């Protein structure tokens with residue numbers, strides 16, 4: 263985790279947390295101190311704070327945690343969407359703020375919140391605004407990083423189930439074939455300066471895992487799993503079977519970040535706890 267990720271300059275809340283960590287313990291602060299916490303919280307940007315998210319597991323390298331999962335939805339024509347949580351207005355210490363949060367997501371017992379994505383500067387991206395106007399489809403970019411995707415798709419095309427029919431056998435010479443077929447894209451980034459990078463894999467493993475897992479049943483579909491593709495170390499964009507040198511780090515069948523060799527397992531979805539950064543006001 264970078265220093266800026268832990269203690270963003272623009273966050274009164276995080277400055278307070280830093281003060282607590284480095285100074286007096288909360289136990290000694292008393293009632294006045296508690297009021298201080300509340301006012302510090304309300305004076306910062308909206309949302310943020312301690313957040314529990316589902317993530318593809320970080321298994322090696324310096325990254326502090328996994329990358330957050332994006333629940334999938336497939337429309338009646340087979341196009342893939344990342345689900346955005348329900349937009350609500352809540353009062354926080356007398357201030358109205360918008361949040362995006364779905365409690366008990368599809369009966370899984372999991373609270374799915376847009377705070378999952380508030381790190382690495384993404385918290386300031388337009389698409390992270392709760393009410394950002396987007397159809398939420400996953401869109402292929404100009405340089406997707408896979409030959410199959412460059413050959414079959416143009417910049418701006420939506421990802422569709424029909425493009426993944428060979429998912430049980432696909433391979434590209436990196437690691438084993440048949441684990442799943444990947445694609446890259448962007449999400450909630452129409453007309454936005456900063457695009458939100460995503461990666462998706464359709465895998466027989468995910469289909470199997472979803473059979474007896476309420477969260478995976480709710481958040482994956484037809485073997486598709488997706489995540490926000492920003493390394494939680496220093497925010498590079500990693501890749502699944504994209505880098506030849508992944509094999510050197512035993513990551514040929516994993517998601518691998520070339521910047522400092524962090525490795526993530528896309529077939530291990532785990533709960534992760536972190537301090538989400540607030541959205542700027």
Ligand code: FES
Pocket residue numbers: 323324325493494495496497498519520521522523524
């Ligand atoms: S390992 Fe450092 S940015 Fe990914």
